[in-house]
Structures are given as structure tokens and as C-alpha cells.
Amino acid sequence: MTKKPENIKVEKGQTYFLCTCALSEKYPFCDGTHRNASTDLKSMHYTAQETCTMAYHPGEAPKKI
Numbered sequence: 001m002t003k004k005p006e007n008i009k010v011e012k013g014q015t016y017f018l019c020t021c022a023l024s025e026k027y028p029f030c031d032g033t034h035r036n037a038s039t040d041l042k043s044m045h046y047t048a049q050e051t052c053t054m055a056y057h058p059g060e061a062p063k064k065i
């Protein structure tokens with residue numbers, strides 16, 4: 001399954017668990033679905049360095065927009 005890029009609002013100092021497998025019902029955030037899927041992909045931990053909006057493409061580090 002492929003999910004399109006999403007824009008996410010992040011807050012400075014908060015850590016987010018981003019979905020890299022694109023199976024999450026809460027995409028772009030990981031909901032743990034990867035554990036039961038036949039994938040080796042895991043969530044990506046991202047700690048925001050500032051409060052802003054980021055573009056997230058599955059499997060890539062979020063980029064400020």
C-alpha cells in the first residue's frame with residue numbers, strides 16, 4: 001500500500017512515531033499495525049526541533065515547509 005505525502009504540524013520538543021510501512025489507520029502516525037504485517041519496516045521516531053508544519057513522505061525524514 002502506498003500513501004501520499006502528508007503535512008503534519010509538530011511542536012518543538014515533542015517526539016512523533018511516524019509510519020514508514022503505510023499500513024497505519026492513523027497514517028502518517030504509526031498505530032502498531034506493522035507488528036502484525038509481513039514487513040520489516042518500523043516506525044520512525046522524530047523529535048521536532050521547532051513548532052512548524054512538516055511534509056512527511058513515508059520512509060523519509062520530515063522536511064519543513
Ligand code: FES
Nearest residue numbers: 019020021030034
Ligand atoms: S504502522 Fe506503519 S510503521 Fe507502524
